[in-house]
Amino acid sequence: MAEEVKLLKTWSSPFGLRAFWILKLKGVQFDFVDEDLSNKSPLLLQSNPVYKKVPVLIHNGKPISESLVILEYVDETWKQNPLLPEDPYERARARFWAKFGEDKVLVSIWNAFIKQGKEQEEAIGLAIETLKFLEEELKGKRFFGGEKIGLADLALGWLANLIGVFEEVIGVKLIEKERFPLLSAWMQEFAEAPVIKESWPPHEKLVTKFRAIREPYVAAAAQPK
Numbered sequence: 001m002a003e004e005v006k007l008l009k010t011w012s013s014p015f016g017l018r019a020f021w022i023l024k025l026k027g028v029q030f031d032f033v034d035e036d037l038s039n040k041s042p043l044l045l046q047s048n049p050v051y052k053k054v055p056v057l058i059h060n061g062k063p064i065s066e067s068l069v070i071l072e073y074v075d076e077t078w079k080q081n082p083l084l085p086e087d088p089y090e091r092a093r094a095r096f097w098a099k100f101g102e103d104k105v106l107v108s109i110w111n112a113f114i115k116q117g118k119e120q121e122e123a124i125g126l127a128i129e130t131l132k133f134l135e136e137e138l139k140g141k142r143f144f145g146g147e148k149i150g151l152a153d154l155a156l157g158w159l160a161n162l163i164g165v166f167e168e169v170i171g172v173k174l175i176e177k178e179r180f181p182l183l184s185a186w187m188q189e190f191a192e193a194p195v196i197k198e199s200w201p202p203h204e205k206l207v208t209k210f211r212a213i214r215e216p217y218v219a220a221a222a223q224p225k
């Protein structure tokens with residue numbers, strides 16, 4: 001029976017990119033739909049009734065939500081080009097860094113992006129402290145997965161382009177080459193890797209989108225307290 005693989009995503013979503021990347025890296029044939037998140041399709045609402053978010057992978061009619069869950073599902077279902085290593089300890093480490101990316105990196109960078117004034121300075125300091133753990137983890141490695149792209153690389157891959165977008169919008173450099181030489185080299189190598197390099201959304205379009213997302217936070221901070 002032919003496999004039916006459909007990905008619900010949206011053009012700008014870093015979470016959607018994770019699912020898109022792994023399907024491409026595995027060479028899985030799939031269709032995708034770019035959802036309009038201001039008018040979600042019935043298929044999205046039925047497929048992810050809990051969070052109502054993209055990405056959703058629909059495999060032979062069965063929906064799978066949450067990008068990190070999708071990465072593991074695809075890795076277990078299509079065995080070629082494995083994302084996770086064989087060794088259980090190394091698998092645990094890859095999952096640890098993927099989770100760190102969600103819980104710490106994403107949160108601290110988002111705060112640095114939306115906060116203003118003194119709060120922003122503090123948030124930037126925290127983001128830099130968080131990023132130092134990634135710099136340390138990259139010592140002696142090309143990718144978080146070692147010599148090749150692994151789970152943590154796809155989980156953290158959004159950094160390779162969204163950091164530049166956030167930096168442009170807030171006018172502050174978060175990842176400086178001098179402070180983060182290994183992370184900067186990883187961002188460049190990841191961004192230019194086959195499959196990844198063809199998938200980035202247009203930079204200017206992202207800047208416009210994220211500038212608009214940030215505006216209400218800027219306006220709220222300007223209100224007298």
Ligand SMILES: N[C@@H](CCC(=O)N[C@@H](CS)C(=O)NCC(=O)O)C(=O)O
Binds near residue numbers: 010037052
């Ligand atoms: N933890 C989720 C996050 C997904 C997510 O936040 N998706 C956003 C797009 S970037 C979304 O669908 N937002 C629609 C909404 O919140 O209504 C994942 O990793 O898949």
